[in-house]
Amino acid sequence: MYILIPACLIIAALFIFQEHRENYTAAVILKGLASLCFVVLGFMISNDSSVSRTILIGLCLGAAADVLLNLRYVFAAKGKLIFLVGILVFLSGHIAYLIAVMPMNTQPWLCIIAGIVITALLMKWLFTKITAAKAFKIFGIVYIGAIVILNCVAFFNLFVSGGTFTKVFAIGVYLFLISDIVLILNTFGSETKFSLRIANLSLYYIGQILIALSLLYL
Numbered sequence: 739m740y741i742l743i744p745a746c747l748i749i750a751a752l753f754i755f756q757e758h759r760e761n762y763t764a765a766v767i768l769k770g771l772a773s774l775c776f777v778v779l780g781f782m783i784s785n786d787s788s789v790s791r792t793i794l795i796g797l798c799l800g801a802a803a804d805v806l807l808n809l810r811y812v813f814a815a816k817g818k819l820i821f822l823v824g825i826l827v828f829l830s831g832h833i834a835y836l837i838a839v840m841p842m843n844t845q846p847w848l849c850i851i852a853g854i855v856i857t858a859l860l861m862k863w864l865f866t867k868i869t870a871a872k873a874f875k876i877f878g879i880v881y882i883g884a885i886v887i888l889n890c891v892a893f894f895n896l897f898v899s900g901g902t903f904t905k906v907f908a909i910g911v912y913l914f915l916i917s918d919i920v921l922i923l924n925t926f927g928s929e930t931k932f933s934l935r936i937a938n939l940s941l942y943y944i945g946q947i948l949i950a951l952s953l954l955y956l
Contacts, residue, residue, distance in 0.1 A: 739782050743947055746775035750943045758932060762811040769808050772943065773801035780950035790953050792838035799831035800946055825877050832884040835911065835949070839888075842895050842904070849894050853887030860886065864919070868926035878922065885915050903955035910948030917941035 753768035780797045784790040806824030810817035840846055861879055870878070892908040917938050924934040 739779065742775045742779040742782075746772050746779075746943055746947060749775065750939060754936060754939055757808070757811075758935075760811075762808065766805060766808045766812060770801070770805045773804040773946075776943070776946045776950045777801050779947070780953055783951070784953040785956055787956055789838045790956055792834050793949065793953060796831040796834035796838070797946065797950055799827055799834060803827035803831065822873065822877060825881055829881050829884055832881075832888055836884065836888045836891060839891055839895060839904075839907065842899065843891050844898060845894065846891070849890040850887055853883065853890040856890070857883040857886045860919075864922060867923055869928075870926040874926070882918065882922075885911070885918060889915055901955070903952050906948050906955060907952035910945045910952060913941045913945030913948065917945060 749768055749772040753765050753772055756762075756768055757765040777794075777797045780794050784794055803824045806820055806827060810820040810824070813820060843849060857879070861882060864878070864882075865875070888911050889908075892904065892911050896904040896908045917940075920934055920938040920941065924930055924938060
């Protein structure tokens with residue numbers, strides 16, 4: 739079972755290498771295989787609870803979005819549309835995670851309000867660092883808003899109730915958020931850097947692995 743963790747990271751490294759060499763078809767295949775590893779890991783250690791099932795849906799949606807985001811390089815003419823669809827699928831995954839952990843929360847509205855405030859401050863800062871079309875900005879606000887609210891809920895659950903599941907899950911979604919911020923800066927910023935791409939994907943895959951591993955503690 740645990741061989742899937744190094745396998746995921748090794749395949750992800752091969753994907754990054756192929757993407758950097760602009761071998762986009764090979765990169766899509768490798769990225770899909772890397773993402774399949776954390777999905778299979780989740781299925782192997784999950785139980786039959788509604789929380790497990792909903793998190794598994796989130797993992798599957800994340801894997802599908804991974805492939806879509808890189809298909810924009812394979813089908814460059816439809817690149818912007820494919821990217822937006824990929825972000826929408828990722829957003830659906832965040833909503834699935836939120837549905838899974840929200841019932842554990844004793845102050846959901848407090849977390850939602852905190853998430854909205856933090857999102858406003860974060861997006862205000864991001865918009866000073868990036869240049870993007872209006873459609874991308876709107877998608878970005880909604881997308882980042884969802885994952886920030888998810889983080890607020892997850893960390894509130896951790897501070898109130900503790901437990902290994904809440905700890906591992908909270909760290910996973912936090913790394914996911916940081917990876918998305920790095921992705922936005924690297925995609926829409928003034929300069930694309932390979933080092934930031936490595937950071938973005940490393941944080942992402944570790945985050946998704948931790949979310950999958952959290953199922954072990956339900």
